[in-house]
Amino acid sequence: MQIGVFAKTFAGTEALPVLRAAKTAGYETAQFNLACLGLPSMPDEIAPDVPGIIAAASKQTGVSIAAISATYNMIHPDPSVRDKGQRRLGHIIAAAKTMGTSLVTLCTGTRNAEDQWQHHPDNTALAAWRDLTTEMAKALQVAEQHGVHLGIEPELANVVSSAVHAKRLLDDMQSPNLRIILDPANLFETASSPERQRLVEEAVDLLGPHIAMAHAKDRNANGEFVAAGKGVIDFKHFVTQLRCAEFVGPLVTHGLAEDEAAGVAQFLRGVVAS
Numbered sequence: 001m002q003i004g005v006f007a008k009t010f011a012g013t014e015a016l017p018v019l020r021a022a023k024t025a026g027y028e029t030a031q032f033n034l035a036c037l038g039l040p041s042m043p044d045e046i047a048p049d050v051p052g053i054i055a056a057a058s059k060q061t062g063v064s065i066a067a068i069s070a071t072y073n074m075i076h077p078d079p080s081v082r083d084k085g086q087r088r089l090g091h092i093i094a095a096a097k098t099m100g101t102s103l104v105t106l107c108t109g110t111r112n113a114e115d116q117w118q119h120h121p122d123n124t125a126l127a128a129w130r131d132l133t134t135e136m137a138k139a140l141q142v143a144e145q146h147g148v149h150l151g152i153e154p155e156l157a158n159v160v161s162s163a164v165h166a167k168r169l170l171d172d173m174q175s176p177n178l179r180i181i182l183d184p185a186n187l188f189e190t191a192s193s194p195e196r197q198r199l200v201e202e203a204v205d206l207l208g209p210h211i212a213m214a215h216a217k218d219r220n221a222n223g224e225f226v227a228a229g230k231g232v233i234d235f236k237h238f239v240t241q242l243r244c245a246e247f248v249g250p251l252v253t254h255g256l257a258e259d260e261a262a263g264v265a266q267f268l269r270g271v272v273a274s
Helices: 015-025 050-061 079-099 126-146 163-173 193-210 235-244 258-273
Strands: 002-006 029-032 064-069 103-105 149-152 178-182 211-216 250-253
Touching (some): 002 064, 015 029, 015 050, 029 250, 050 064, 050 079, 064 079, 064 250, 079 103, 149 211, 163 178, 163 193, 178 193, 193 211, 193 235, 211 235, 235 258
Parallel strands (some): 002 029, 002 250, 029 064, 149 178, 178 211, 211 250
C-alpha cells in the first residue's frame, strides 16, 4: 500500500509547493484538488496548461497523483444544480489522465440543498436513488469514453450511506469504471469495538474487489472526526482486512491539520509495515 494524503492538507495555491510539502511530511501519493491551484474544486473550465502543471509537479517531487477530487451533490433537489455539477465533472474526467491519474472521486450526495455532506431524511426515498442512478449513468458514460474510473464512498450523511448501499449501486450500474473508496470512519458515528470491526469486515467482504482507494481518518469516542491514530479505529485491523481482499492501492489520509501530517504519515507507515 502507498501512504497518501489529501493535497488540500497543505497550504498553497501552486502544485509544486503543495506536493513538496506532502513529500517532506512523508507521503508518496496524494489525492489532488484543483483548490490547491487557487481554483474552484469544480471549475466551469480547466485551462489547457493546468493538467500538465500538476503532472510536472508530481514527476518533480515523486509524489504520484492517486486521484483528483470532483465532488458535487449528485442528488441535489434542484436538477439545474445537478446539471451544472455534471458539466464540471466532465471537464475533470477529460483532464484526469493528463494530470497523472485515472481515478476521479465523487460524492453521491444528499437531498440537503445547503451542504452535500449533511444528512436529509429524503435520502432514503426511492426518488433519491433514481436520481442517483440517472446521474451516475451520465457520469459513467463520460468516464468510460476517457478510460477513467469514478470512485464513490459510503458516507453516513449521503444517499450511499453504507457498504450495503454501495454494493447496491455497483449492482445497479454494472460498470467496471465504478469503483469504491473505503474509509472506516464513515461506516459509523459511535459504536463499540466489536461493532466497528464487524462493520469494517462487512464492508471489505462486500466491496473488496471494487476498492480502488482506502481513506484513513479517525473518530474519537464521542463520534467527532480526528486525525488517524488519535481515535478509536483499529487501523491494523482495517489494513489486515484490506490485505485479505488483496487490496494494494493507496491508503490516503485526510481530516488532519498540516502540523499533524508528518506524525500521521509515520503512524500509517508503522501500521502498514506491521
